[in-house]
Amino acid sequence: MNVWFRRSLAALALCATPLAWAGYFQWDMVELPPESGASCGDGSPYRFFVNRTPLNNHLAIVYEGGGACWDQKACLGEGRLGATNPNGVPPDYMQSVNVAFGLVTPFNARNSPQAVSTQSWNMVFLPYCTGDVHSGSKVTVYDDAYPDNPRVQHHAGQANVRAAAQWLRDNLGQPGELLLTGYSAGGVGSTTTYAMVRETLQPTGRSTLLADSGPLVPAPRGSAPEDFPAIKLHDTIRVVWGLDEPGGLITQYAGLIDGFDPDNLGSVNVALARTYPQDRFGFMVFTRDTNFSAFSYEKFYTDISDAPNPVAYREALFSRWWPDLDRWAADLATQPNVDLYVPYFRNFNQSHCLTIIDFSGTAIEWAGVDSFGTFAENAMARGPQVQLVEGQNNADFTQPLSPFMRLVKLLLKVIG
Template identity: 45%
Template sequence: MGFPRYLSVSFLVASLLLAISLPAQAEPGDYRLLQTLRHLVSPPKADNPVTPAQRQDDYPLISNPRGFKDGFSPGRYSQWQTVHLAPETGAVCGNGSPYKFFVNRVPGTSNTILYMEGGGACWDYESCTGQTGIRGARNPNGVPDDYMSILNPEGSFVSPFVARYHPFDRVKTQAWNMVYVPYCTGDVFSGDRVAVYEDPTGEKEPLVWHHNGLRNGRAVVAWMKDNLQRPTQLLSTGCSAGGVGSLNNYYPNRRDLAPEYGYLINDSGPVFPAPVSGNKATYPSLPLHQKIRAVWGLDDGALDYIRQEMPLFNEQDLGSINPALATAFPRDRLGHTHFWQDLNFSAYSYERFHDETDQAPDQATLEQGLHQRWHQDTGALITQLAGLDNFGYYLPAFRNINESHCSTIIDFKNGDIPEMGLTLKDFINDVLDGSGSVMQAAASDPKTDENPRFNLLYWIVDGLL
């Protein structure tokens, strides 16, 4: 079998040099030199396809129909490919447009990163239409085919985890197969409901919105099983909404993709303890949880689906997913990170759900109310994770970009905990390569390093955000 026509001579030479430079067996899941060279000519085939039983699940794995042109070329390595999903898979964006995702494959390893994109949330007409002045969700108009173009750094350069040639940070996932799952449903990859939102002014037609994140994720996993090799190592990660999605979908994704080694890094998408029998003074995230249960359809089957797989998950407390996952996969290494001074996720969580923040007379009062509730919820999360050897946390104080939201976007810098001599990279390495208990570290003073030196890159990116 000859080289595919689209494989340029320059890329072939680069691939050969890369293959020759690889150690004989650098990591579990890496192929030996001769295997890698063979894959340049004959790409590895799927070895863990969807089974008949998996097509009958409550949330089944539904493959693209035979003959459907998904746009994927198995031997087109080290470049982002747009993968289309047929309507028959059940995948669709919030506005009803077709769903698609992106794959960047390499010939030298089966190891894979599954990266879920961040980007807010929505639960009413104002937020789901992306009205100015209302915090909403990314991609309300769907996902374009060229989303991972270098001209769109929010996708192609969002994090060192999925930037194969990042200029500042190195992490082993940069040598792995990458699957980038875009966000366009406003439901943190967890919803299963078609909502009809009325225009509060009565001037425009109602908005029909597909909170379809859970089924979109299932369709992505079905495609991965049918088209890629089973990963030896699998990292599930994402920031903000993508962090929540990585956490909520970890069990079914890990079960179906069946890696030998599983890792989770939930970046700034905490699901805090909040039992429905509690109150919002004790559990500040409770009003948000009650809202999304209804509008995203969580109580209509999605939560029961999770509970059937993880008996320790309590449907009456969304935050119980953290210890439930740790117990279900005792050999996996799981981690969570966010900043104490996060003013983004905290605003989504509390601003419209507590009178003191919704009606704050000025920005300083609003921020004080958000911080107070965020610190309270964070303390509850620390207590919950403290007894779990395989679920760690890393909680630095502040980073001067994106309202101190998301630790792993842009670069891994400026997420230090100076009093403990730790950097964010230490935590990432501990999750991916450590042994024994996963690191648990938190800055003792949430305001530490609140006025760092000026960073030109952060200033530019913050302006774009």
């Protein structure tokens, strides 16, 4: 069923029975109660948003991105590497400037010019306000920047997702097809909480993960930083986000994911694929992503943070990022139900995220893939396995951005 026909059918249904369809095709806010454990980082209520359709019972859940924090300034949203929404999620968030300027994806935009099959599904948007990539379960006090005014940070990402999934099951029932997707921190969160959400919702049809620009790379506990550069980040977040504590996400995996190694956060990717062999798992990131890589290494390596110029900065950054990506891709390549899509570069947002705004500039032309959208639809439809990694030797730097993407880029530049 093409996009035009779906939209026409929806319009006719609305005209025919306006009272019956009240509440469809609009973003409705759900505020989770405090007893659920759900909370934003500042302790305010956690809110998420649901956009329902009467056309089917399929469900697309989008996890918002927006940095991460393990120090006071970042948890307050300060600086280039700060976490988003430090003051919580307002009830009108879906009409906010942050969302309106395109930091959402075609997967939850019914009128996006970038056609995807989920435009006719029920949609859920999970805002991000905890600084823990939707995964933490600990209240941590940070006073390293402002000792006289400590930040009490509720790293409640896991509770937020768990309570939202239960609300969806109680109010929408079992979905037919299920898609979990997210970008940046949401790419991590959609991966780390995939099993928890899937087990709660129990979809009757196909279930798919499309995790954008949030790779959990291998980093065995006790390994040397020169061998596994992400280990410094992983060791830090284990403590401040409570991942290893009772009720933490890692301890939850013991009875949920087969083959997960609690001493290696990056093992979750392969463990998920083995636990759910009938599901499809798609992972994507740009080779030259200088945003997620900065979060992974900049605060832990002085040759990056103190680099004298942009060239030295990128060299120091990519000397860690590219080996970690190589190991990550090698792990994923071992699984028959995992797809991998790594284009080289996009002249937008520091080559960070393939799925925000639209999919322009995401082709891997030498492989015959015209955009990430083709990759995504192939994964959801259970087409042939696709595993593509683009390096500088085969990259195409001439891919144009869409007119809308260029307009958004200009507006963001003007705003600041």
